[in-house]
Amino acid sequence: MIIDFNAYLGQWPFRRLPARTADEVLAIMDRHGITMSAVSSLSSVLYADPQDGNLELMEEIEKERKRFVPLAVLNPKYPGWESDLDECVSHGFRGIRLYPQSHDYALTDEECLKLVSRASEAGLSVSVPVRLRDGRGRHWMDRARDLKLSEVEQLARRVPGAKIVLLESRDVSSSPIVECQNVYFETSSMPSLLGGELAKLLRSVGASRLVFGSGTPLKYALPAILKVKLLDGPEEAKEKILWSNASRLLGLG
Amino acid sequence: MSRIDCHSHVASRFWDAGGLTPESLVNAADKLGIDVLCCSTPIVRGMPTPEEFAASNEDLLKAMEEYPGKILGYCFVNPGYQTESLAEIERRVAEDGMVGIKLYNQYKCSDPVVYPIVRKAIELGVPILQHAGYLTDPEEAALQPNISNARDIAFLASMFPEAAIIEAHLGGGGDWEWALKNLRNARNVYMDTSGSVVDAGMVEKAVRYLGAERLLFGTDLSMEEGVGKVLDACISEGDRQLIFGENMKKILGRRAR
Numbered sequence: 001m002i003i004d005f006n007a008y009l010g011q012w013p014f015r016r017l018p019a020r021t022a023d024e025v026l027a028i029m030d031r032h033g034i035t036m037s038a039v040s041s042l043s044s045v046l047y048a049d050p051q052d053g054n055l056e057l058m059e060e061i062e063k064e065r066k067r068f069v070p071l072a073v074l075n076p077k078y079p080g081w082e083s084d085l086d087e088c089v090s091h092g093f094r095g096i097r098l099y100p101q102s103h104d105y106a107l108t109d110e111e112c113l114k115l116v117s118r119a120s121e122a123g124l125s126v127s128v129p130v131r132l133r134d135g136r137g138r139h140w141m142d143r144a145r146d147l148k149l150s151e152v153e154q155l156a157r158r159v160p161g162a163k164i165v166l167l168e169s170r171d172v173s174s175s176p177i178v179e180c181q182n183v184y185f186e187t188s189s190m191p192s193l194l195g196g197e198l199a200k201l202l203r204s205v206g207a208s209r210l211v212f213g214s215g216t217p218l219k220y221a222l223p224a225i226l227k228v229k230l231l232d233g234p235e236e237a238k239e240k241i242l243w244s245n246a247s248r249l250l251g252l253g
Numbered sequence: 254m255s256r257i258d259c260h261s262h263v264a265s266r267f268w269d270a271g272g273l274t275p276e277s278l279v280n281a282a283d284k285l286g287i288d289v290l291c292c293s294t295p296i297v298r299g300m301p302t303p304e305e306f307a308a309s310n311e312d313l314l315k316a317m318e319e320y321p322g323k324i325l326g327y328c329f330v331n332p333g334y335q336t337e338s339l340a341e342i343e344r345r346v347a348e349d350g351m352v353g354i355k356l357y358n359q360y361k362c363s364d365p366v367v368y369p370i371v372r373k374a375i376e377l378g379v380p381i382l383q384h385a386g387y388l389t390d391p392e393e394a395a396l397q398p399n400i401s402n403a404r405d406i407a408f409l410a411s412m413f414p415e416a417a418i419i420e421a422h423l424g425g426g427g428d429w430e431w432a433l434k435n436l437r438n439a440r441n442v443y444m445d446t447s448g449s450v451v452d453a454g455m456v457e458k459a460v461r462y463l464g465a466e467r468l469l470f471g472t473d474l475s476m477e478e479g480v481g482k483v484l485d486a487c488i489s490e491g492d493r494q495l496i497f498g499e500n501m502k503k504i505l506g507r508r509a510r
Contacts, residue, residue, distance in 0.1 A: 015452070017454065136388050136425075193285075194273060195271050219452060220453050221485065223477045223481030226285075226480065230477065
């Protein structure tokens with residue numbers, strides 16, 4: 001069983017993606033044996049009002065609720081996030097995703113701290129990507145910065161009850177952020193072979209704080225799968241990474 | 254299906270590559286079914302002297318001797334030292350069995366200083382692996398003011414239609430779509446698929462623009478990404494075989510003996 005904690009549906013304006021709809025992403029999941037994917041709306045990253053993307057996502061996955069777990073994109077700087085959060089919870093969203101780089105705020109801004117606290121009280125995990133694309137070739141209208149680990153660390157310390165999932169991080173095993181017990185790490189950008197970053201992180205934080213993600217449909221899924229399969233670690237740890245930790249974070253039982 | 258990694262590296266006295274050893278590289282390659290690693294040891298900052306690039310190539314030669322047939326070598330030179338570069342290439346290819354030439358970012362490849370190197374490559378029947386990128390982020394671009402981009406490479410290729418030029422890292426050279434559009438009609442330019450970027454659809458689009466015959470599998474030490482993106486691409490099995498090894502095998506077969 002595999003649960004993908006780092007997947008998306010919707011439009012990405014800077015490049016044509018080979019899969020955008022639920023059916024197209026399902027085909028990728030089926031090809032790779034991915035049982036479920038935690039998805040958020042890519043459109044919400046650039047919509048002024050991300051709630052419209054969340055509602056579009058709900059419509060898109062309506063017939064496939066057993067395969068897709070919705071995560072809500074919210075912007076704490078935009079009015080109405082409180083009621084948007086309530087609405088998302090009532091629709092069965094199981095977590096939130098934040099894009100401070102695109103929505104132009106810091107994770108430690110007061111409004112963001114309030115949002116993270118409210119989401120955590122509602123039992124939702126909070127995922128934040130370090131980046132959505134490699135900055136070396138960014139589109140001229142895409143000025144989003146890479147997130148600094150220190151910013152995530154501060155958020156984790158200021159809201160200790162939050163369960164924060166850091167997506168798309170690379171070299172974290174020697175960073176102080178590993179000391180934050182409420183931070184989980186998604187694995188798609190960490191090599192298992194040369195450098196062994198994933199194995200180092202496994203030794204450093206234990207298997208319970210690692211979750212598999214692929215970046216589908218922004219990225220090919222197979223490289224991320226290979227990294228976990230080739231990880232130098234016990235099968236029990238791989239099971240935790242591939243699905244059981246995600247299942248717990250998403251409240252799937 | 255043989256897998257030839259056309260873009261890899263071993264550590265040298267100038268770059269420790271995070272503790273990389275020939276053994277760790279070969280072990281990683283074995284786990285991913287990579288049969289051959291075409292490696293280089295470029296000096297990536299400054300203007301390396303002939304003594305320095307010769308020493309760097311010496312370190313590569315040791316790795317080749319440790320893993321004969323598994324680790325092959327590209328001779329790295331700084332074209333600014335023309336006489337010494339030509340002599341170094343002659344020695345490393347003809348005597349030491351290196352299979353190509355590696356150029357980095359000391360000069361743009363469209364600079365006439367590079368032309369004698371290309372003539373030598375044609376004479377010896379070996380490819381040039383050109384470090385390249387179209388870096389749209391100004392901070393990244395400022396770090397490599399003389400990095401060659403696809404337009405520079407297409408220009409060089411038009412000057413020397415007999416040369417086999419490999420543009421490095423589809424997945425590590427910035428805007429890869431820009432690169433593909435510039436290389437579409439540059440028939441003697443190959444693109445390697447290496448690099449950490451695994452944007453979904455990139456291999457398929459590269460096949461559409463260049464044809465599978467002009468794509469070469471590579472990792473640039475991003476091992477899982479390198480193999481994963483080619484395996485995951487929605488292309489025919491025939492095209493996959495061309496990319497994984499058959500194209501590079503043909504290129505390597507052109508070397509004058």
